[in-house]
Amino acid sequence: xxxxxxxxxxxxxxxxxxxxxxxxxxxxxxxxxxxxxxxxxxxxxxxxxxxxxxxxxxxxxxxxxxxxxxxxxxxxxxxxxxxxxxxxxxxxxxxxxxxxxxxxxxxxxxxxxxxxxxxxxxxxxxxxxxxxxxxxxxxxxxxxxxxxxxxxxxxxxxxxxxxxxxxxxxxxxxxxxxxxxxxxxxxxxxxxxxxxxxxxxxxxxxxxxxxxxxxxxxxxxxxxxxxxxxxxxxxxxxxxxxxxxxxxxxxxxxxxxxxxxxxxxxxxxxxxxxxxxxxxxxxxxxxxxxxxxxxxxxxxxxxxxxxxxxxxxxxxxxxxxxxxxxxxxxxxxxxxxxxxxxxxxxxxxxxxxxxxxxxxxxxxxxxxxxxxxxxxxxxxxxxxxxxxxxxxxxxxxxxxxxxxxxxxxxxxxxxxxxxxxxxxxxxxxxxxxxxxxxxxxxxxxxxxxxxxxxxxxxxxxxxxxxxxxxxxxxxxxxxxxxxxxxxxxxxxx
Ligand SMILES: [Zn+2]
Numbered sequence: 001x002x003x004x005x006x007x008x009x010x011x012x013x014x015x016x017x018x019x020x021x022x023x024x025x026x027x028x029x030x031x032x033x034x035x036x037x038x039x040x041x042x043x044x045x046x047x048x049x050x051x052x053x054x055x056x057x058x059x060x061x062x063x064x065x066x067x068x069x070x071x072x073x074x075x076x077x078x079x080x081x082x083x084x085x086x087x088x089x090x091x092x093x094x095x096x097x098x099x100x101x102x103x104x105x106x107x108x109x110x111x112x113x114x115x116x117x118x119x120x121x122x123x124x125x126x127x128x129x130x131x132x133x134x135x136x137x138x139x140x141x142x143x144x145x146x147x148x149x150x151x152x153x154x155x156x157x158x159x160x161x162x163x164x165x166x167x168x169x170x171x172x173x174x175x176x177x178x179x180x181x182x183x184x185x186x187x188x189x190x191x192x193x194x195x196x197x198x199x200x201x202x203x204x205x206x207x208x209x210x211x212x213x214x215x216x217x218x219x220x221x222x223x224x225x226x227x228x229x230x231x232x233x234x235x236x237x238x239x240x241x242x243x244x245x246x247x248x249x250x251x252x253x254x255x256x257x258x259x260x261x262x263x264x265x266x267x268x269x270x271x272x273x274x275x276x277x278x279x280x281x282x283x284x285x286x287x288x289x290x291x292x293x294x295x296x297x298x299x300x301x302x303x304x305x306x307x308x309x310x311x312x313x314x315x316x317x318x319x320x321x322x323x324x325x326x327x328x329x330x331x332x333x334x335x336x337x338x339x340x341x342x343x344x345x346x347x348x349x350x351x352x353x354x355x356x357x358x359x360x361x362x363x364x365x366x367x368x369x370x371x372x373x374x375x376x377x378x379x380x381x382x383x384x385x386x387x388x389x390x391x392x393x394x395x396x397x398x399x400x401x402x403x404x405x406x407x408x409x410x411x412x413x414x415x416x417x418x419x420x421x422x423x424x425x426x427x428x429x430x431x432x433x434x435x436x437x438x439x440x441x442x443x444x445x446x447x448x449x450x451x452x453x454x455x456x457x458x459x460x461x462x463x464x465x466x467x468x469x470x471x472x473x474x475x476x477x478x479x480x481x482x483x484x485x486x487x488x489x490x491x492x493x
Contacts (some may be wrong), residue, residue: 033143
């Protein structure tokens with residue numbers, strides 16, 4: 001789903017999957033990588049309105065958290081913005097009932113041909129990369145991922161797989177980030193300076209993920225600096241989300257898990273809930289409000305009131321889609337923002353852009369591509385000029401063909417197909433012949449009983465066995481690997 005649009009362009013053009021609308025025939029399954037709206041936002045529409053009835057896979061936390069995001073989105077867009085209703089609350093419920101939840105590294109046989117497996121993607125709670133294999137052809141689709149761990153999530157983790165294709169996100173295709181510590185310090189300094197002079201801090205965030213990470217950071221700082229200024233969460237949703245974070249503690253990083261025995265990192269001591277009447281209350285405070293890109297909802301409502309004072313501070317997430325207020329604020333500080341024909345906002349507040357993100361930077365993308373060494377790479381989820389730069393880098397530095405197709409563009413890639421071959425008796429026999437090499441060396445014998453170790457001279461034997469054969473492919477005959485003697489015998493007869 002595209003967060004910058006309010007009309008039909010918000011959803012994918014599903015007619016490209018099937019013109020007749022027979023989606024069950026056209027698709028084997030749907031895989032959702034994580035609960036963010038740009039990844040799950042169109043799902044209830046596709047299943048309940050367009051009528052897709054096949055299997056849907058996602059991890060357990062995604063299945064728990066996605067309906068929260070969808071309900072919140074539904075509320076913001078329909079109740080407050082008056083957008084046309086695309087799907088109902090009941091639709092969200094019945095859609096989620098069809099979802100099959102999976103564990104990380106669990107291999108699922110979707111049908112006779114397709115096999116899928118989820119791997120941890122970092123990013124947000126429950127986010128997964130998916131491996132998919134049909135016959136000998138295999139791909140990985142990363143969704144959004146993070147190669148460095150954050151305060152409560154581990155980093156992306158995947159096996160070294162044989163892949164024809166890696167489809168990777170490229171949000172930060174050309175950004176290399178400096179140390180996380182410096183970025184966190186900058187954020188805390190901006191917040192502290194603002195509240196020290198009596199200002200209000202608005203932190204627009206996605207309710208799940210970033211809010212928890214920033215909150216752990218602030219709580220820690222509040223404790224150290226002995227600050228008493230209130231920190232608020234807007235509405236019930238984030239508190240509800242924290243409840244889920246607590247429940248799903250087993251999915252979070254090792255550090256949080258270890259600390260959990262003494263103190264639950266999600267038990268926010270300083271955080272209280274906020275309601276609308278407090279917008280005009282005097283005195284400093286910090287407020288977390290959704291949505292993150294200030295494209296409607298409560299964060300926009302508060303922004304309209306607080307942006308007009310130079311005492312106040314608004315933080316922006318690392319990334320905002322074009323068309324949102326967040327995006328307008330990112331591209332240089334404007335003095336006025338036209339919301340619609342009647343509403344103009346006088347922007348006088350300070351703006352701080354959060355440089356930390358739940359997405360990998362370009363070094364992380366390069367590291368993943370290098371680690372997996374797929375035969376091809378497709379870049380998605382990024383901005384065209386930056387993707388083109390990264391594409392050039394992947395091709396030049398790693399020698400891997402790379403594509404950055406536009407929406408609705410088709411890319412064809414050759415997939416692997418292994419040929420099964422028989423082997424002649426002579427060839428098999430030739431492989432059995434050892435080819436020893438001998439090397440003198442010394443080795444230490446450690447006594448199991450803990451006595452002195454004895455150094456002895458040892459002869460090391462290596463078997464470097466190489467067999468050469470000829471692959472014979474004849475029309476209407478089985479493919480065969482033969483020994484060269486077989487081959488000459490054949491040619492003579
Ligand atoms: Zn995401």
